[in-house]
Amino acid sequence: MDYLQQLNEVQQQAVTCIDGPVLVIAGPGSGKTRVLTFRIAHLIESGVPPHQILALTFTNKAAREMKERIGAVVGDKARTLWAGTFHSIFARILRVEAEHIGYPSNFSIYDTTDTRSLLTRIIKQMNLDKNNYAVNAVRSRISSAKSNLITPKLYAQDQELLSIDKLQQRPALYKIYNRYVSQCKQAGAMDFDDLLYRMFELLQKNPENVLDKYRSRFKYLLVDEFQDTNFLQYAILKKLVKYEGSPQNICVVGDDAQSIYAFRGATIDNILNFQEEFPGLNTFKLEQNYRSTQSIVEAANQVIRQNSRQIQKKIWTDKADTSRIKLIKTLSDNEEGKRVADLIVEYKNRFHVPNHEIAVLYRTNAQSRVFEEYLRRYNISYKVFGGLSFYQRKEIKDLLAYFRVAVNPRDEEALLRIINYPKRGIGNSTVEVYTSYASEHGISIWESLLTNPANTRAKKSISMFIKMISDFGRKIKDLNAHEAAAMIAHRSGIADLIRKDNSIEGIARQENLTALLDGIKEFVDNDEVEAGDVIEDKSLATYLQNIALVTDMDESADNNDFVTLMSVHSSKGLEFDAVFLAGMEEKIFPSFQAMEEKDGIDEERRLFYVAITRARKLLTLSFANSRYRYGKVVYHQPSRFLTEISDDLMDSQITPRKPVEAVSRQSRLQGNFKQRQPKTRETISVPQDFVPAAPHEIAAGLKVRHLKFGEGKVLSVDGSNDSKVATIFFQGVHNPQRRIMLKFAKLQILD
DNA sequence: GGGGGCTATGGGGGG
DNA sequence: CATAGCCCCC
Numbered sequence: 001m002d003y004l005q006q007l008n009e010v011q012q013q014a015v016t017c018i019d020g021p022v023l024v025i026a027g028p029g030s031g032k033t034r035v036l037t038f039r040i041a042h043l044i045e046s047g048v049p050p051h052q053i054l055a056l057t058f059t060n061k062a063a064r065e066m067k068e069r070i071g072a073v074v075g076d077k078a079r080t081l082w083a084g085t086f087h088s089i090f091a092r093i094l095r096v097e098a099e100h101i102g103y104p105s106n107f108s109i110y111d112t113t114d115t116r117s118l119l120t121r122i123i124k125q126m127n128l129d130k131n132n133y134a135v136n137a138v139r140s141r142i143s144s145a146k147s148n149l150i151t152p153k154l155y156a157q158d159q160e161l162l163s164i165d166k167l168q169q170r171p172a173l174y175k176i177y178n179r180y181v182s183q184c185k186q187a188g189a190m191d192f193d194d195l196l197y198r199m200f201e202l203l204q205k206n207p208e209n210v211l212d213k214y215r216s217r218f219k220y221l222l223v224d225e226f227q228d229t230n231f232l233q234y235a236i237l238k239k240l241v242k243y244e245g246s247p248q249n250i251c252v253v254g255d256d257a258q259s260i261y262a263f264r265g266a267t268i269d270n271i272l273n274f275q276e277e278f279p280g281l282n283t284f285k286l287e288q289n290y291r292s293t294q295s296i297v298e299a300a301n302q303v304i305r306q307n308s309r310q311i312q313k314k315i316w317t318d319k320a321d322t323s324r325i326k327l328i329k330t331l332s333d334n335e336e337g338k339r340v341a342d343l344i345v346e347y348k349n350r351f352h353v354p355n356h357e358i359a360v361l362y363r364t365n366a367q368s369r370v371f372e373e374y375l376r377r378y379n380i381s382y383k384v385f386g387g388l389s390f391y392q393r394k395e396i397k398d399l400l401a402y403f404r405v406a407v408n409p410r411d412e413e414a415l416l417r418i419i420n421y422p423k424r425g426i427g428n429s430t431v432e433v434y435t436s437y438a439s440e441h442g443i444s445i446w447e448s449l450l451t452n453p454a455n456t457r458a459k460k461s462i463s464m465f466i467k468m469i470s471d472f473g474r475k476i477k478d479l480n481a482h483e484a485a486a487m488i489a490h491r492s493g494i495a496d497l498i499r500k501d502n503s504i505e506g507i508a509r510q511e512n513l514t515a516l517l518d519g520i521k522e523f524v525d526n527d528e529v530e531a532g533d534v535i536e537d538k539s540l541a542t543y544l545q546n547i548a549l550v551t552d553m554d555e556s557a558d559n560n561d562f563v564t565l566m567s568v569h570s571s572k573g574l575e576f577d578a579v580f581l582a583g584m585e586e587k588i589f590p591s592f593q594a595m596e597e598k599d600g601i602d603e604e605r606r607l608f609y610v611a612i613t614r615a616r617k618l619l620t621l622s623f624a625n626s627r628y629r630y631g632k633v634v635y636h637q638p639s640r641f642l643t644e645i646s647d648d649l650m651d652s653q654i655t656p657r658k659p660v661e662a663v664s665r666q667s668r669l670q671g672n673f674k675q676r677q678p679k680t681r682e683t684i685s686v687p688q689d690f691v692p693a694a695p696h697e698i699a700a701g702l703k704v705r706h707l708k709f710g711e712g713k714v715l716s717v718d719g720s721n722d723s724k725v726a727t728i729f730f731q732g733v734h735n736p737q738r739r740i741m742l743k744f745a746k747l748q749i750l751d
Numbered sequence: 752g753g754g755g756g757c758t759a760t761g762g763g764g765g766g
Numbered sequence: 767c768a769t770a771g772c773c774c775c776c
Contacts, residue, residue: 058766087766112765120770134761192766263764364763366767386765420752427752458752549766569764591763607764630762631767758772 003038003073007031014284015039018046021241021278022251023226023271027315028258028300028613029291029575036224036253037066040081041073043220054218055083058225060550062573063088066224082218086233087192088549090199093214094190095545100207101198106408106541108189109548113392114413115139115191122179125439132169133176140263141165142177146193147230147265149200152178186444187412196232203239215240219249225573226254226274230265238277248278256311257304260569260607262599272311289317289613291575295324295649296619300612303644307602325645326620327652329638333583333627337370340580340622341378344563347578347618348380355381357577359564361611363589367582368565375563385566389551395498395509396516400544402488406472407541409446416445422493424465430458468492481543482524485517568611579615584623585636608641693749705748 004012011031014024015038026032036055044050057063063083071078082089091109098105110118116135119142123133145155155161156174165173184191190198203211221241223229229237241250252274259268275281289297297317304310328343330336340360347353360371365387375382390396398421404414416435420426438448449466468491476484489495498509523546524538535542564576568589583589589608594600612619621642626635698704702714 060766085766131760136761195766261765264766366762423753425752429752551766567764593763628767752776754775756772756774758770760770761768 003041007034007038008288010284010286011035011038014286015042017282017284018043019247019249021248021274021281023274023281023283024251024253024286025283025311025313026253026255026286027289027313028255028610029289029317030286030315031290032224032253032255032286033062033066033069033573035286036222037069038073039251040066040070040222041078044070044074044077044081048220050077050079050081052217052219053081053222054089054220055081055222056086056089056224057083058085058228059573060085060088062224085549086229087195090195090236091190091545091549094195094198094202097202097207097210098198100210101202101205102185103190103198104188104408104410106188108187108404108408108411108414109195109545110184110189110191110413111392111548112139112192113397114189117416118183118413119176119180121435122176122183126172126175126179128172128176133172137168138170138173138176141170141173142180143193144265145177146197147232149197149232149235152181183412186410186442188408188410189413193232196236200232200236200239203236211239215243215246219247221250223250223252224254225258226252227256227259227268227271228254228261228266229270230267231270232265234270242277248280250278256309257307257606258572258610260572260603260610262603268309272309285311285313287313287315289315290319291616292317292613293319293323293617294321296612296615296617299325299619299645299649300609302646302649303605303612303641304609306644307605309602322617324651325649326618327642327650328620328622329652330622330624331626333367333370333624336582336622336624336627337374340371340582340620341374341380343580343620344375344380344578345378351577351618353578353618355561355563358580359566359571359574359576359578359614360580360582361566361568361571361614362582363568363591363607364583365567367588371565371582375565380563381561382563382565383560385564386570390512390515391547391550393509393512395494395512399485399489399492399494399513399516400547402472402492402494403485403540403544405446405469406476406484406488407544409469409473410444412445418492419465422497425461426458426465430462476540479540480524480538481540482517482521484540485520485543489513489517568607571614572610575614575616577616578618578620579611580620580622581611582622583627584621584639584642585627586639587634587636589639589641605641605644697749703750705750711750 004015007015008031011034014022014035024032024035026035040053040055043053055063055066057066063085067078067081067083070081084092094103094107095105098107116139119135119138120130123130123135123138145161150158150161152174155177162171162174165171184194203214218240221237223237237250241248252271254271256268256271259266259271262268275283292300294317297315297319301315326343328336328339330339344358344360347358348355360368362368368384368387372382372384391400398418401414401417404411405418409415416431419431434448435445437451438445441448443451446469449462472484472488472491475487479487495513498506498513500506501509520543523543527535535546564574568581587595590601590604594604597603623636623638623642626633628634693704698714700714703711704714705711
């Protein structure tokens with residue numbers, strides 16, 4: 001057990017205290033991950049079968065790293081260990097148990113976009129004012145209800161919640177909540193909160209005694225970043241370890257000072273009250289910081305001291321100072337971008353800091369743009385994390401939606417996304433008919449399509465659509481994920497549609513689609529390991545389950561040397577030699593929303609604490625007097641947090657005297673130099689001899705003239721009566737082959 | 752039914 | 767500024 005030699009005394013104690021509840025308070029850079037992994041390694045070395053250990057994290061990356069490091073200590077034995085995010089581990093259990101609680105095992109997972117669009121539809125259906133019922137507000141209200149185990153039924157009886165909603169002009173919120181939950185269930189779909197909520201429900205209802213099954217399965221629980229757990233996550237943990245006769249082998253690791261997810265329901269009370277919940281608790285405090293230099297640790301301590309509620313601890317380091325903290329003041333966000341990039345160049349030259357040891361952090365993802373601009377200009381490679389991830393891109397979501405519908409046709413969000421994409425003549429009004437039929441009869445949209453209640457002219461298109469989807473559903477059972485995906489990409493028409501678009505964006509979309517298919521191929525060919533087991537089933541359904549909870553933070557980013565650009569939130573758990581923290585301004589950091597929330601400033605301050613402690617040696621803070629926000633110039637005061645760090649720790653760099661710009665005061669105030677030209681409508685003059693033909697006269701083979709597109713040849717005519725559509729080939733037009741509704745188009749027949 | 756252009760609106764962090 | 771939703775036209 002020579003690995004114990006690599007630990008300091010407290011770390012050793014935390015690792016070897018195997019039985020009963022354990023709380024590890026781990027300051028930043030105090031070797032938290034090391035303790036967690038060595039503890040698991042130690043459990044295994046002490047004879048605990050790895051499959052009885054469950055380690056829960058918040059990111060896939062943390063879980064993966066943990067497993068790798070455990071593997072390095074104990075070797076192959078580590079493979080059957082269950083380590084993963086709360087969401088992915090529970091999703092996995094729910095796949096097995098879903099039918100006990102009224103879900104299909106192939107349930108879909110709704111992401112935030114799906115949730116938002118479902119809520120938008122519900123609000124519209126209920127004829128509610130979308131200004132009062134802002135989707136995001138509604139969504140977060142529902143999310144927090146779920147995270148506090150308040151069912152729609154309980155919500156409707158809770159006078160306090162109801163009166164808050166009334167006060168906020170949203171008295172019908174409980175009805176929306178109720179409808180949302182039943183629609184999700186109808187669709188066989190779980191949102192992110194459901195993965196926790198339904199897990200709890202399962203353990204609570206305890207069908208076929210699943211509770212015992214999982215209690216005896218997981219004899220040792222470990223939780224990383226415990227300060228970020230919410231009421232619901234904690235409730236599930238307690239279900240698993242707090243019961244009559246339980247050995248209570250739960251070890252939680254966290255730092256109350258780094259709790260930054262209150263907005264998604266995390267409560268610092270979980271860690272503050274852990275002692276009361278588990279009286280036999282052994283607590284260990286890791287206070288030595290092995291990461292940062294003196295002034296960085298000192299600055300962090302000065303900042304966090306301003307918060308009242310916290311566990312007392314003294315974070316210290318024996319690392320000597322190499323450089324003081326820098327403060328850059330600039331006049332504009334643009335200049336901030338330039339100065340940061342300049343300093344990056346300087347650090348690279350002077351201290352030989354490699355790109356991968358440099359990070360630019362900011363409060364909001366929208367701030368990344370200026371840094372991207374200058375880094376690109378300076379030819380420094382960088383990677384932006386957060387924002388729109390690969391799987392959120394339109395073309396990817398479109399194809400994934402086909403996969404989802406093939407696996408689970410009740411998945412309404414996916415179905416609505418593709419029912420008329422690519423265009424197949426099932427327009428809004430038709431879709432409307434079927435959705436309202438579905439909701440009236442309490443069935444899914446897919447079922448209402450099958451019943452085919454309406455005799456619209458889209459009937460034929462619908463039956464073809466049904467045939468296609470059913471066919472996909474049958475075929476994917478016999479094909480592997482890659483074969484299935486390629487078949488669907490082709491037969492759905494998506495591949496063709498995108499191949500036709502040769503614009504720059506179009507080519508990017510083609511590349512993304514190829515990348516998706518390549519990724520699926522990789523999934524099929526390689527041994528993917530999920531929570532301890534090699535995935536044997538390489539079906540499309542399994543693939544979907546695998547990617548539903550992946551974020552771009554999880555992409556393997558090794559062997560590339562780039563500067564990291566990310567939000568402070570995503571930076572938690574990471575460290576860099578040089579950290580730039582940009583936008584240190586009031587209303588940005590702290591954010592203006594937080595300034596109005598109860599305990600908002602404290603949370604922002606913890607966020608600031610997280611940011612500071614990412615740096616090993618070089619920390620640079622910056623702020624701009626003015627910046628563009630939502631297309632307007634705004635002026636901000638320097639962040640209050642800057643005053644919380646004492647002057648002796650900071651070097652202040654005032655902007656060098658401004659190179660005079662020949663910009664009038666007027667235009668500087670207006671901000672935007674590019675005056676937008678109002679677009680004028682294209683006018684078409686009608687030639688004297690133009691005689692439009694009646695729709696029924698148009699037939700294949702005729703030469704025609706169109707007012708806008710000029711001369712063309714009719715290739716075919718389809719549809720009947722009212723809805724005749726001609727496919728016409730026009731010479732020398734951007735998209736020469738066009739489909740034109742004869743009802744509207746004015747065409748002259750030429751001889 | 753489909754597409755283009757204009758207008759109104761939101762606006763943070765993430766699994 | 768980005769995007770959703772609406773209106774208009776063919």
